[in-house]
Amino acid sequence: MRRRRILFTLTILVLLTFTAAGCGKQLPPQPKGEVPEYSIIKCEDTSLKNAKSYTLAIEVPGQPGVDELKKVAQQAAHELAKEKEFNALSIWFYDYKEYYGYSICPLGEVTYAPDGSISNAKNIQPGEYDKMSFNYENLQEKDWSKQLTAEEVKVWKKYRDKMEQVGAEKALELVSKETGKSPQEIQQIYSKQSAW
Numbered sequence: 544m545r546r547r548r549i550l551f552t553l554t555i556l557v558l559l560t561f562t563a564a565g566c567g568k569q570l571p572p573q574p575k576g577e578v579p580e581y582s583i584i585k586c587e588d589t590s591l592k593n594a595k596s597y598t599l600a601i602e603v604p605g606q607p608g609v610d611e612l613k614k615v616a617q618q619a620a621h622e623l624a625k626e627k628e629f630n631a632l633s634i635w636f637y638d639y640k641e642y643y644g645y646s647i648c649p650l651g652e653v654t655y656a657p658d659g660s661i662s663n664a665k666n667i668q669p670g671e672y673d674k675m676s677f678n679y680e681n682l683q684e685k686d687w688s689k690q691l692t693a694e695e696v697k698v699w700k701k702y703r704d705k706m707e708q709v710g711a712e713k714a715l716e717l718v719s720k721e722t723g724k725s726p727q728e729i730q731q732i733y734s735k736q737s738a739w
Contacts, residue, residue, distance in 0.1 A: 569672055569673050570621050570624045570625065570672060571617065571620040571621045571624050571655065571672045571675070572617060572621070573617060573618060573621050574613070574614035574615075574617040574618055576614065577614075578614045578615060578618045579603055579605070579607050579611045579614065579615060580603070580604060580605075581601050581602065581603045581604075581615045581618075581619070582601070582602050582640075583599055583600070583601055583619070584600040584601065584602055584637065584640050584643045585599070585600045585643065586598075586599050586600075586623070587599075587600075589633070591664070591665075593664075593665035594630050594631050594661075594664035594665050595627075595628065595629045595630055595631075595664075595669040596629055596630065596631035596632065596633070596656075596661065596664055597623065597627065597629055597631075597632050597633075598632075598633040598634075598635065599619055599623065599632065599633070599634045599635070600635050600637065600643050601615060601619060601634060601635065601636055601637065602637050602638070602639065602640040602643075603615055603636055603637070603638065603650065604638065604639075605638075606638075606685070606687045606690065607636075607638075607650070608684060609651075609679070609682045609683065609684055612636055612650060612651065612653070612682050613653070613677070613679055613682070615634075615636070616634050616653040616655070616677060616679075617677065619634055620632055620634070620655045620677075624670075624672060628669035628670035629669050629670070630656065630657070630664040630665075630667050630668065630669045630670075630671065630675070631654070631655070631656040631657075631661045631664035631675075632654070632655040632656065633652060633653075633654055633661065634652065634653040634654075634655070635648045635652050636648065636649070636650035636651055636652065636653075636682075637649060637650060638650055638690065639691070639693065639696045641696050641697065641699075641700045642696070645703060649685075649739055650682075650685065651681045651682040651683060652681040652682075653677060653678065653679055653681065653682065654677070654678040654681075655675055655676070655677050655678075656675055656676075656678070657674050657675055657676075658676060659676045659677060659678025659680075660678065685739075689735065689738060689739050690739060691732065691735060691736055691739065695732045695735070695736075696736075698718065698722050698724060698728075698729060698732050699732050699733060699736050701718045701721060701722065702714055702715070702718045702729050702732070702733055703733075705717050705718055715729055715730070
C-alpha cells in the first residue's frame, strides 16, 4: 500500500514538473485589449505536400482599422489552433461576406507562418506556433467614405453573378429590372467597388 502511494506521488510530481516546464501545447498569442466583432465565413484546408495550412475568410463588419484587424487575426489564429494543428495560416478580411468567392479581399490579408511566409511552412512541424509570426504587410487603412453600403453590395453581387452567366450588357439589363436601378447606377456601383 505504501509503495502505491509513493508511486502515485511520484507520478503526480513528474506530471506537475512537465506542466510547469511548459510541455503543454503552446498556442498562438492572444491579442491584448478588446477584439472587434467578427465571423468566420469559411475555413478551408489549403495544405500542401509538406505543410498543413488553412485559409480563413473572415467578415469584420463596420469600419475596422488596421490595429483592429490585427487583433482579429491573432484571436482567429489562437482559436483555430485550439482545434487544429497547422504550420501556416492565411486570413482574408471582408467588410461584407458577399465579397467572398470573387478573388477580392477588400480589407486585406494576414499571414501567420514561419517568418510570416507561407513558403517557409515546410521548415517546421504543425503546431510549432512559437516558430511562427504574423505578417501584416497586406493590411492598410481604408478610405471609409468610399465603402459600399449594404444595399450597393447586394446590387454589386447580383451584377457580378449575372455578368458571369450572360455577359456584361445583358447583366445590366436584368439587374436593372430586378433592382429598379438604372444601368448607369449599376455601373457606378461596380466601379465604386473596383476603386474600393
